[in-house]
Amino acid sequence: MNIDSNRKDQHVELAQAQYNQSSESDFQKxxxxxxxxxxxxxQDVSLQTTLLGHKMELPFYINGMTGGSKKTKIINEKLAIVAKECGLAMASGSLSAAIKNPDLEDSFKVIRNVNPDGFVMANIGAHHSWENAKRAVDILDANGLQIHINAPQELVMPEGDRDFSMWLSQIEKMVQNVGVPVLVKEVGFGMSRETIEQLIQVGVTSVDVSGxxxxxxxxxxxxxxxxxSYDDLENWGQSTxxxxxxxxxxxxxVHVLASGGIKTPFDIIKALSLGAEAVGLSGQFLHMVVEDGPEKTIETIQAWKEKMISIMxxxxxxxxxxxxxxxxxxxRDIIDWCEMxxxxxxxxAIRSNHYL
Structure with a gap:
């Protein structure tokens, strides 16, 4: 197994281990x-929304996760089955490994092979050239490009990037040249107002704040x-x-999407109420397809639809x-952040204007 494939398998195993660790989310606050x-x-309720101009019947999608090894090909196949049967948009994991090693393309192409008519986003890091981004889009015949930004992860990663000086200019070139709509996504560290303003300045029209x-x-x-150890960086960033x-x-x-710590229909509704136009889930879908399989996951999504309609x-x-x-x-701690x-x-607290 090559280094990239081994890293991808480690990511999945560690992400699954994390899922089973209980942690408080800001959505509970x-x-x-x-x-x-x-x-x-x-019967009056509609769950429809749009993502990169694509009309969706449900306001959530399968966010970028994995690919790049034999094990992750199987996971991507299961996720793609769920996406096809439920009409969900789906993002791949980072295609960096496939761009370095074409032998790994198959672990990503399975997404399109299983779901030939679905809305699929290719994922790539901000350090890549626009030519590599275009290659990622071509590999998946993708409808959109998801560019991930992940400076904390890269710095903690033993083999990660150390130079971030060109990220914004690379993103600008991708927006101008890849030929499909672009979504810029954090990977669980959140976005600040200043970050979003910088992205707007280079032509980005959709962001996933991913806290x-x-x-x-x-x-x-x-x-x-x-x-x-870099354990002091494990709490870096802000919540979704x-x-x-x-x-x-x-x-x-800018179109605002949300992901990060979203596990339930109630979390989805809260994220939408806070301004997200649609919501991406990764860890939750990974857990469901690995533990329960596609069929049970599809049943769960149908139950989610009913519950979301009830909440709305x-x-x-x-x-x-x-x-x-x-x-x-x-x-209080959210209020403290807002005040600062x-x-x-x-x-x-008074948006509905019931009594005005």
Whole structure:
């Protein structure tokens, strides 16, 4: 097994181990205000939204995870079956390994082979040239490109990158040249307002703020180290909730997606209510297809659909767009962040204007 394939298998094993460790998420620190009269029926609710211009019947998708080895090819095949049967968009894991070694392309191409008509995003790191990005898109015949940014992971990774000086200019070239819509995604460290502004300046129109709370790649890479530990970076970054609040003032300039620590239909609805247009899940889907298989995962997604409709009905909201008018209450540490960063958190508690 080559180095890249071995690393991909280690990532999956460590991500699965992380999943089974209980941790508090900032989504638990966000509450809806209950209003007693929803004044709608479940039949009034639509879960439709868009991702990179693609209309989706459900407001969540399978986020970039894996590929690059025999084991991960099997996982990608299972994920692609779920995507096809449920009509979910799907992103591949990073295609860097396949660009270095064409023998590994098969572990990614299985996504398109299983789901020839689905909406698929190819994933690649910001350090790559636009030519490599185009190659990644071509390998998957992809409908979009997902560019991941992951400086903390690279620095903790023993064999990771150490030069980030060209990332923004490389992203700008990809946006201009790859020929498909581009989504720039963090990998679990969250985005600040300043980061999103920089991405807008280089032409990016869609971002996934991907905050901490889910798969922790700093911890994964730290576990792979054989020399001194980087455990002080395992808590680096901001949560998905905080990152969505950071993006609030820029939502009229960029499409905002969310991922990171999102495991349940309730988490999805909260993320949408905080301003996300759609939500990506990776660790949760990885766990489900590995532990339960595609068939049971498909059944779970159908149950999620019913539950999300119920929650939206309770909130009196007929669409994903209307969820941005829900009334939200935050716990103190989220409020502290907002106060320090000049984010007007009080407006979130009175958005429905029921009594005005």
């Amino acid at each position: 966000v509450r809806f205000i209950h209003h007693s009269f929803p004044q709608i029926s479940t 901490k709370g889910g798969t922790n790649f700093a911890a994964i890479e730290n576990a792979r180290r054989t020399t001194f 909730v905080v990152s969505l609040l950071e993006a609030t003032e820029l939502s009229n300039q 009905t309770l909130l009196g909201k007929k669409s994903v767009l209307e969820l941005k008018e829900t009334d939200l209450i935050f716990q 960063r000049g984010i007007d958190y009080r407006t979130f």
